[in-house]
Amino acid sequence: MYLFKAGDHIIAGNEIYGGTFRLFLKVLVDYGLTFSFVDMSDPANVRVAVTPQTKGIWIETPSNPLLNLVDMSAIASIAKDVGAITIADNTFLSPYLQRPFEFGVDVVVHSTTKYLNGHSDVVGGAVVTRHPAHAERIAYVHNALGLACSPFDAWLVLRGIKTLGPRMEAHQRGAMAVAKFLAGHPKVERVYFPGLPDHPHHELAKRQQKGFGAMLSFDIKGGREAAKQMMLGTKLFQMAESLGGVESLIAYPVTMSHASMTPEARAAAGISEKTIRLSVGIENPDDLVDDLRQALEHA
The missing domain is CATH 3.90.1150.10 (Aspartate Aminotransferase, domain 1)
Incomplete structure (x- = not known):
């Protein structure tokens, strides 16, 4: 979310992980971000929700908990038309079963706690982007805020990825x-x-x-x-x-x-x-x- 600034508008699905919903409406709004929640299973709803301030579209597919899907190519096309960044939470499927970059998504996030680690003994996350400018910004914030996991937790995730x-x-x-x-x-x-x-x-x-x-x-x-x-x-x-x-x-x-x-x-x-x-x-x-x-x- 440090890719955005106060006043920016972000569109998200109305059926997303409760922790993400809480982060958006209980934390990030205090820093000047605004959010709209729509039924993203129909891309037309996303286009209608776009405003001049829209800078990001948050995708969760399949959604949590009702397993609705989002057409990532369609949403990425809308985002490109309005100059917005697409971010996909790929936790439910992992890169083994779904690769959002192949459908035009800009940034992919994972809770490494889940399938990537796979053994319920780590708390962590990962942010991946295909754009050098985004990568530079994410790396800077990562370093400035001290968001690195411990070496042992990193090792556990790497161990999990092997299987x-x-x-x-x-x-x-x-x-x-x-x-x-x-x-x-x-x-x-x-x-x-x-x-x-x-x-x-x-x-x-x-x-x-x-x-x-x-x-x-x-x-x-x-x-x-x-x-x-x-x-x-x-x-x-x-x-x-x-x-x-x-x-x-x-x-x-x-x-x-x-x-x-x-x-x-x-x-x-x-x-x-x-x-x-x-x-x-x-x-x-x-x-x-x-x-x-x-x-x-x-x-």
């Missing part, structure tokens, strides 16, 4: 098995996973991604109480807000990852009290399905 490919393949196998199971379960109202053919952005996912990833969400019938009982009943899926590690996690966005959003903002994003998010690990897919099956009996 990124095999891990992502294992993650995906489990996620597809889980998604298909949930899609056919009578207590599940809806599954949000781009790998299913009925997902509204399935074709875009096939064009833009190398695979469908391992994050998915679903709406459970019975609302908040059913969600609570189901989550308390899991044995393999651990209740935690993080994601991208070798172990499978289950989270409740309303009170966990997206608790910092207002009820109105969550409603606009489609996040409800019946929504549950899963980060599928590398365990045996049959074991994961069996765990969810027995947990749903408690709902």
Whole structure:
């Protein structure tokens, strides 16, 4: 965000990670930046939101937690027309499954805590750009603010990257098995996973991604109480807000990852009290399905 200055306007999706939403509206607005949140699954909404002050477009694809996709080429084209920078959060897929630079994006960010490290033992992030001027500015701010991680944490991330490919393949196998199971379960109202053919952005996912990833969400019938009982009943899926590690996690966005959003903002994003998010690990897919099956009996 140090690529911008006071008075600049940034457009972001209305369904982004709650921590990002909090950073934008609770921190960066105090430094003079302004934000608009739109349904970015339709590029026309982005074009309508552009103002003379628009200098950046923040892309999160797939989105957290409902796995909606953004057409990065279309958004990058809009940004180029108005002289804005595009920034893509690629945490959910990692470079193994998606490479935003190939679609015209200017800057890519990752939470290295997640898939790049992959073992839930690091807290870190990475910013990558294809423009020398941006790289110089980012490097200067990085040095001035002392944003470097420890040498050991850096080593852990580099260690994790060595197994990124095999891990992502294992993650995906489990996620597809889980998604298909949930899609056919009578207590599940809806599954949000781009790998299913009925997902509204399935074709875009096939064009833009190398695979469908391992994050998915679903709406459970019975609302908040059913969600609570189901989550308390899991044995393999651990209740935690993080994601991208070798172990499978289950989270409740309303009170966990997206608790910092207002009820109105969550409603606009489609996040409800019946929504549950899963980060599928590398365990045996049959074991994961069996765990969810027995947990749903408690709902």
